[in-house]
Structure formats: C-alpha cells, structure tokens
Amino acid sequence: MATILLIFILLLLPLLLYIIKTRFQTLPLPPGPKGYPIIGNILMNNHLTHRGLMQLSLNYGGLLHLRLGFLHTIAISTPQMAQQVLQHQDLLFSNRPATLAIKYLTYNRADMAFAHYGPFWRQMRKLCVVNLFSRHRAESWSSVREEIDKTIQTIFVSFSHHRCVNHGETVFNLTKNITFRAAFGSQSHEEQDKFIEILQEFSKLFGAFNVGDFIPWLGWLDLQGLNKRLVRARVSLDKFIDRIIDEHMKKPKAIDAVDADMVDVMLAFLDDDESKLMKDDDELKASLKLTRDNIKAIIMDVMFGGTETVASAIEWAMAELLHSPGEMAIVQAELASVVGLHRQVLDSDLDHLRHLKRAIKETLRLHPPIPLLLHETSQPTQLSGFFIPSKSRVMINAFAIGRDPSSWKDPNSFRPSRFAPGGDAEGIDFKGNFFELIPFGSGRRSCPGMQLGLYGLELAVAQLLHCFTWELPDGMRPEELDMEDVFGLTAPKAVRLCAVPTYRLTCSLV
Numbered sequence: 001m002a003t004i005l006l007i008f009i010l011l012l013l014p015l016l017l018y019i020i021k022t023r024f025q026t027l028p029l030p031p032g033p034k035g036y037p038i039i040g041n042i043l044m045n046n047h048l049t050h051r052g053l054m055q056l057s058l059n060y061g062g063l064l065h066l067r068l069g070f071l072h073t074i075a076i077s078t079p080q081m082a083q084q085v086l087q088h089q090d091l092l093f094s095n096r097p098a099t100l101a102i103k104y105l106t107y108n109r110a111d112m113a114f115a116h117y118g119p120f121w122r123q124m125r126k127l128c129v130v131n132l133f134s135r136h137r138a139e140s141w142s143s144v145r146e147e148i149d150k151t152i153q154t155i156f157v158s159f160s161h162h163r164c165v166n167h168g169e170t171v172f173n174l175t176k177n178i179t180f181r182a183a184f185g186s187q188s189h190e191e192q193d194k195f196i197e198i199l200q201e202f203s204k205l206f207g208a209f210n211v212g213d214f215i216p217w218l219g220w221l222d223l224q225g226l227n228k229r230l231v232r233a234r235v236s237l238d239k240f241i242d243r244i245i246d247e248h249m250k251k252p253k254a255i256d257a258v259d260a261d262m263v264d265v266m267l268a269f270l271d272d273d274e275s276k277l278m279k280d281d282d283e284l285k286a287s288l289k290l291t292r293d294n295i296k297a298i299i300m301d302v303m304f305g306g307t308e309t310v311a312s313a314i315e316w317a318m319a320e321l322l323h324s325p326g327e328m329a330i331v332q333a334e335l336a337s338v339v340g341l342h343r344q345v346l347d348s349d350l351d352h353l354r355h356l357k358r359a360i361k362e363t364l365r366l367h368p369p370i371p372l373l374l375h376e377t378s379q380p381t382q383l384s385g386f387f388i389p390s391k392s393r394v395m396i397n398a399f400a401i402g403r404d405p406s407s408w409k410d411p412n413s414f415r416p417s418r419f420a421p422g423g424d425a426e427g428i429d430f431k432g433n434f435f436e437l438i439p440f441g442s443g444r445r446s447c448p449g450m451q452l453g454l455y456g457l458e459l460a461v462a463q464l465l466h467c468f469t470w471e472l473p474d475g476m477r478p479e480e481l482d483m484e485d486v487f488g489l490t491a492p493k494a495v496r497l498c499a500v501p502t503y504r505l506t507c508s509l510v
Contacts, residue, residue: 027387030074032056032065040067042214049487050371050399053077057400063383069214072392074383077400079407079435082442084383085375085394086435090443091117095376097393099213101205104230105237111297113305117378117444123288124298125448131265132302133449143181144456145347147174151460152344152467156509159501164473168496171314171460172307178456179306183299184244185261195240199303201233203489241296262302266295302449304489309369310453312492316367317360317461319497320414322470323481327416331356335466341506345462350455353462358416360458361437364402364430366414368439369453371399371491375445398438399491407436467509468501 033056035041044066047056053075056064062078076082085093094117098106102114109115112124135141151174158165180192210226211218222228248263271289321328334355339345350357373396380390388394403411409424418425428434431450432442440447447453464470472481485491503509 027382027385029072030063030065030383030386030388031060032067033060035067038069038215040069040071040214041073042068045209048073048395050397050491051487053372053395053397054400054403057397063386065386069211070216071214072389074388074392074394076394076396078404079401081383082396082401082438083435085396086432086438086442089381089383092378092381093375093394094444095378096445097374097376099206100210101208101226101230105202105205105234106297106300107293109297110291110293111301112448113301116376124294127266127269127288128298128448132262132298133452135451141452141455143178144452144459147178147181148456148460148463149344150177152463153509155464155468155501156503159468159503162500164498164500166496166498167315167318168311168493172311174460175307175311175314175456178310179303181261182306183262183302185263191240195303198233198236198240199307201229201236202300203304203308205230205233207488237296237300241299242292245292245295262299263295266290266298270295305447305449306453308490308492310456312490313363313367313369313453313457314460314464315493315497317363317457318464318470318499319481319483319493320363320366321359321465322472322497322499323478323483324414325478327359327414328465328470331359332465332469335462339466341504343507344505345459345466347459350458350462353458355416355420356462356465357458358419360454360461361419361430362414362416364439365408365437366402366412367485367491368398368402369490370439371397371487373398373438373441373445396438396441398441401435402437402439404436467503467505469504470499470501473498473500 033041033044036043045068046052048066053064054077057075057077062076062081064075064077066073066075076085096109096114096116098109098114103109106114112121112128115121115124151170155165155170176192176196180195184191205226208224208226210224212222245263245267248267269288269290271291321331331353334353335345338352339349345353375394375396377388377390377392377394381388402408405411409418417423419428420426425436428437430437430439432438432440432446435442440450472478481497482493482495484494486494
C-alpha cells in the first residue's frame with residue numbers, strides 16, 4: 001500500500017509543480033487545443049507536421065500553443081509572428097531544442113546545428129562559414145560542378161537506352177556524392193553505402209517519438225527500447241569516422257591545398273599540439289579548439305544538411321516544372337537564348353538566367369528544404385500579449401508562411417512570374433530579410449550553407465533542363481502527376497518523380 005501511495009505521489013508531484021509555476025503568470029499562454037492532465041496534447045502527435053500545424057493555425061491563429069507532456073510547444077505560421085521571433089526577439093529565440101536522441105547522437109550538442117547560442121556556437125559558425133562553405137574554398141564548389149557533370153553523363157546513357165530516369169534516386173546520389181566528397185575526399189562506393197546506412201538509422205532515431213522527451217521522469221524506463229539503438233548507432237559512427245580521421249592524420253597536408261576536404265580543414269583546429277595553424281585565420285585558431293567529437297558532429301551536420309535538403313529541392317523544382325509545362329518551356333527558351341544549344345551551362349551563365357531563378361525561388365516558397373525551423377527560448381518572454389515560457393520549443397512553419405494567403409496571391413499555385421518586374425512579389429528574396437519567404441531561416445540561426453546549397457540547386461536544375469527535354473512516362477498528363485509530400489527532416493515527394501529524357505544540345509557529351 002505504501003509503495004502504491006509513493007508512486008501516486010511521484011506521478012502527481014510534477015503536475016502540482018507545473019500548476020504552482022503557471023498559476024502566477026500575469027499573461028495567458030497563446031491559444032491552442034485543450035490537453036489532458038500530465039500528457040497534455042501528446043495524443044495530437046500526428047498533427048506536429050508542417051501541414052497539420054498549418055491546419056491548426058486556421059482555427060487558432062499564427063501563434064499556437066501545444067503542451068506535450070511538460071514541454072511547451074509554440075507554432076509560428078505567419079510572417080508577422082516569424083518577424084517577431086527571428087528579428088525583434090532573435091536573441092531570446094536563438095537556442096536550439098534537441099531531443100534525447102539528438103543530444104546523444106551529436107555528442108551532447110558538440111555540433112553547430114544543435115549547439116545553444118553562445119561563444120562556442122559563434123566560433124563554430126564562423127568556422128563553417130569562413131572555412132567549410134566559403135566561396136574561396138574551391139574544392140567544395142568544384143565538386144558540385146564535377147558531380148553534376150557526371151550525373152548528366154549518366155542521364156545521357158539512360159537517354160541512349162530509352163530508359164526512364166528516377167529523379168529522386170538520381171539527385172539523391174548526386175548530392176550524396178557532393179557532400180561525401182567535400183567531407184571526406186574520394187572514398188569507395190562501399191564506404192559511401194556504409195555511411196548512408198548510418199545516416200538512415202540516425203534519421204529514424206532523430207524522428208522517433210520518445211516519451212522521455214515530454215515526460216522526463218519516465219525516460220529512464222526506455223519504454224520503446226530506443227536506448228540500445230542509440231548506442232549501436234553511435235558506435236557505428238565512431239568506428240566509421242574515427243578511421244577516416246586517423247587516415248587523414250597519417251597523411252598530413254596543408255589545409256589550404258586545392259584538394260583539401262572538410263576533415264583536413266577541421267583537423268587544423270584539433271586540440272592537438274601537432275595541428276597546423278591556418279595562415280589567414282590565426283585569430284580563429286587561437287580561440288577555437290575542436291575535439292574529435294566536434295569533428296564527428298559537424299560532419300553529421302554537413303551530411304544531413306547537404307544531402308537530403310538539396311536533393312529534395314532539385315526534385316521538387318523538376319516536378320513543379322513538369323507539372324506546369326508552360327513554365328518549363330519559358331525556362332528552356334531562356335537557356336537556349338542565354339547559353340545556346342552548342343554548349344552546357346557555365347557558372348557565369350547563372351546570373352543571367354532570370355526566369356530560372358524565379359522558378360527556383362517559387363519552388364523554395366512552396367517546398368522549403370526544411371519545413372519546420374526549430375528554435376528554443378532561453379528565458380521567459382511574451383509575443384503579442386501572450387506568455388512564452390523559458391525552454392519552450394518553437395516551430396516556425398516555413399511551409400505555412402510560404403503559403404499564407406494574406407501574403408501571397410494564389411498561394412498554392414506555381415507561378416514564378418510573381419517575382420518578375422511588375423509582379424505582385426517583385427523584390428522579395430529568401431535571404432532572411434523578407435519574412436514571407438524564409439526557406440533558409442533568418443537571423444542568427446539562418447542556414448550557413450545557403451550559398452553553397454543554392455549554387456548546387458541552381459546549377460543542377462539548369463543543366464537538367466538545358467541538356468534534356470523531359471516527358472512524363474506512359475503518356476501521363478501533367479495534371480496527373482502526384483504532388484503530395486511526406487513529412488520528415490525534409491518534406492520530399494511522396495512518390496518519386498520519373499521522367500523520360502531526350503537530349504537537346506548540338507554538342508556531344510562524350
């Protein structure tokens with residue numbers, strides 16, 4: 001009897017503390033659906049997608065509150081509220097939330113993506129922006145072009161054999177090869193396949209529902225058996241990347257060498273007496289010391305952030321253009337005029353492909369690479385007269401914001417001309433200054449790899465459209481193309497895009 005009473009008290013104690021804590025709030029929490037005692041809105045977990053939250057915002061507004069166990073969750077679905085969070089109170093919302101799985105698999109936030117805002121994060125971001133994703137780092141940018149050229153050659157073979165091309169698989173392999181090469185240098189396909197297996201398991205664990213994230217005092221029970229999977233996954237990553245780091249350390253090279261990869265660059269900041277200083281960044285080197293865990297965690301950031309996001313954006317751009325053949329005809333006519341059919345697209349051509357850029361911008365509006373941007377409050381604050389508790393998880397719904405009917409005419413239509421001179425969205429860009437369009441975020445936690453990712457996206461779509469004309473298979477009409485997505489880290493097409501290529505240049509690819 002005493003044991004049962006003790007368990008009952010332990011179950012009620014957190015609820016009593018929560019009631020006492022919230023009773024003295026002078027402002028109400030934002031509107032949202034009512035939850036149950038202790039578990040809150042956990043049973044609405046299937047609504048925590050970009051589309052589910054967008055539907056809830058229709059009933060509760062652009063500032064929505066959900067309570068998942070003892071975790072306050074805030075959903076932002078309008079440009080006005082996004083500006084409040086990302087600009088007016090950016091500092092208070094600059095932390096990142098992390099599940100138990102993410103904390104464990106990122107070596108307790110040893111990376112940049114999930115590190116809380118502070119001196120360490122600022123130095124890590126500077127390392128990534130200046131040394132890993134910089135335009136001055138030739139290897140990252142040249143690998144994009146070379147891997148795209150290889151992909152065009154592969155598609156040309158499919159054309160020669162009258163085969164349909166699975167765009168989903170093709171562009172995923174493209175971005176995988178680019179990021180793998182930039183991170184590790186040239187590795188065997190067997191090694192790439194092994195790392196992809198690790199990434200896939202990490203992705204499943206990152207997205208797994210863990211009751212311990214919402215009711216912490218139940219986490220130790222491991223009701224879903226996730227802990228063993230987490231341990232196995234990190235052991236696999238340790239073995240894989242430790243071996244690569246050891247190989248790089250055995251073959252030291254100058255980190256400003258043309259063929260230096262990301263491991264080479266980060267090893268220069270390793271907290272090791274034998275590490276070499278960067279000639280042009282002694283100040284950063286003196287203030288930043290990386291551990292092996294930091295290097296492994298950043299590599300995970302790069303592989304997750306650079307592979308699936310860019311691949312999904314390329315596939316969506318091609319899908320939207322095949323779904324709107326009139327728009328594809330305009331882009332291909334522009335390519336023929338600016339570039340000519342006697343050669344492939346060069347980097348110098350991209351700035352002159354105005355309608356292509358509008359089509360890319362429209363794709364990012366409708367299909368942001370990461371539909372839900374995650375933030376966390378560092379201290380209590382208020383938004384529009386509502387109380388926002390400390391350590392609240394804030395989900396900025398870039399998907400819903402890009403389709404907000406108060407900001408966009410025909411919000412669900414693919415209409416690149418809206419960004420043209422005289423269009424209703426003329427002048428709006430996606431660099432974080434216009435909160436109607438934030439596919440890469442805004443403020444302190446905006447995407448540091450935006451320029452490199454955008455370069456790969458624009459060049460890949462330009463080459464695919466310039467080198468080939470595309471038709472849907474088996475006589476499918478454009479309006480029959482499946483345009484549904486599936487929620488995850490990104491929101492890729494639910495059904496992979498397949499199309500039949502026909503080579504259209506006068507020059508040979510051989």
